[in-house]
Amino acid sequence: MKHSAFFWFVLPSAVLMLLFIALPIVSVVTQSMYAAHEQVVVTVESCGPFGCTESTAVDQEATQALQDEEPLGRFVGSEIYTDRNHLAVGEIGTAWVNADGLPDFGRALMNLPFYNALAFTLAYTFIVTPLTIIAGFLIAIAVNSVAKALKGPTIFFSLLPMIVTPLVGALILFWMVDARGVLGTALQWLADDPSLSVKADTTLMWIMLMVYGVWSSAPFAFVVFYAGLQTVNQDTMEAAVIDGASRVERIRYVVIPHLMPLTTFVALIQLMDNFRVFEPIVSFQAQAHAFSLSYAIFNDLQGETRLLSSAAATSVLTIIGVAILLSPVLVRTYRDFSPRT
């Protein structure tokens, strides 16, 4: 392709990526390095239906003057990144000195919101991603061997979790595992413990969220693997049959090597998706038990006073996290596709 043709070909997508991906990231990084102005607070008397009280209020005129001077706010550099609600550098130092052994240090670490969120996010990512790939692969193999007449309906039902809106799917499950729901009651009966409640127990809640994660994203892996299965070389398959390979051996030595590049692709997408786990926590109202990085961002923006800089800093840390997480896969893909010398 000529250079000029290539330039015009990629220009629209390059401009869109610049506008809608690069610029917002620049803006978020900038925001994360600025904090609100020092508020000029004055003591005032406020009155209402229940009488008058001494209270404080922001002095609007003085604050406005400060704002006009520096519209972006006060530059604080990396202060927000290192504060207690993010990397908590100072708190970790203190905890390290005061900790009575490693377990005690671990407890202190998990008490800090960022590390607590990171722990759940990483656990979720590294448990759900492989399980999704395995589940998707098994479904694809199973559907592929179903009789032709049944294939259509089977594929449709296997895709259902992906068709249902994530929030709605999670809500349905949320009510089913309620102590009075179908699954909740079944669990109580199985465990022979009438006080068992998934929503009240942190471990069970984590398992629930992960089961939901696998359930909702397995169809994606299934679709990709199913498409890949259609391209398996039939000659190789027949040769394997003639050589006396069993079904398991054929899958192990023919199908899986053929699907390996697809596995890398699915892993890449799933790692990204799972690292920003958010909807299940909202629908399962699980914030008391599980806190993810994305939920932390949402939480900062949701309060009566929005913490914009704090949310921006968490966003930047999440982007860095995704980059670190994806780097091995990206390096591997780069190696696979670069010309061999």
Added chain:
Amino acid sequence: MKMMRTALLGTAMAVLSGTSALAAGHGCDVTEGRINIVGNEFPAIQSVAAAALSCANGIDAESNLTADHQTINLPGMQGNPAEYTSAIVANSSIVALINEDVIRPLDDLVAMYGQDIPARQLITIDGKVMAVAFMANAQHLVYRKDVLEQIGMDVPTSYEEVLAAAEKIRAEGIMENPVGGAYAAGWNLAEEFVNMYLGAGGAFFEPGTANVSINNEQGILALETMKALTEYMNPDYLTHDSNATSAEWEAGNVALMNMWGSRTGVLMDDEGSEMAVYSNTVAGGPLTVGDSGVAASTLWWDGWTVAKNISDAEAAATFQALAHATSPALLNDETMSQAVWLMDGYEPAPVNEGVLATVAAGANPYPMLPFMGLLHSALGDNLADYLQGNESAEQALADVEAAYTTAAKEQGYLQ
């Protein structure tokens, strides 16, 4: 001539009475400007918004009533011109609008169009009218008369008595989890702590500063009482907001709970529950904790504001319409029991007695401080760990203080 004069007088009288009839029937007529109201969604606010919109005569008038009003009212008023000409807020949510300077002082509008508004409805901050309140709200005890009769105990007036009654109800096998409460992690849980801590006699901040101080005896008493209550709650209590708690009540699973006055109407009507439940549901007074004598509840008002970034004509239209909508003209058989109205001519219904008792008990209003929202968020994020038994009360309170201090520094309230 005399006949002529009589006829003229008659015509004049007819015209006069005609005009006054029109005024009584409609009462307001806004022909210039624009009205756009954003607010929460419950029956009382729906009535107010509908009454305000009915004043519009040939001008743009709309309302956006949604439970998510708090996430849209600020962005919707920051533009110039602002999308919303008025936000219906409560004493906690007005703070965010004042902090961002998006609502205008109403003094000149009150002088022009609002002389009839009683002083108790005017919310003034530093001598400037910033909002007009129209209803009061508070949390108070709601109890099942029949269950208390069954165990032979009086209506509890303190949380200690609630715990005793709960133990007896459970021991007699009437209900497994007789206590209810909106303890969902987040805003609801924080609100319960605010009630309990004020009831224990605590103060959130060092006077006149933004320095938080809750890691004290009162804080620990508040948390310990909350934990004791949760022993008698449905084990899923950390996911139960006001809606879920009301549903538990209507299902007949709960006999005692601290609930919003604005929701008792739903609990006492014949929809959604059996007769044995709704006919025995009674709104009691506020509860106390410990020996401070202060009610463990906070007083709330709902009121309306007028946006800053709109033209004077739009502000005048919005003010006139809402002033009319929150005047005694609003009160009729249907609206009377929807809320504890602050207007003249309001007659309390049994469902509203809890709120009135809370006001009479001298409960504290919810603090209207610029940094209270930050503390509320910090409370909502950090108290669940203690209730689940993962850490001590002191540690949970220290975490709240640390999280608040970090956020307050970022927002510029603390150095």
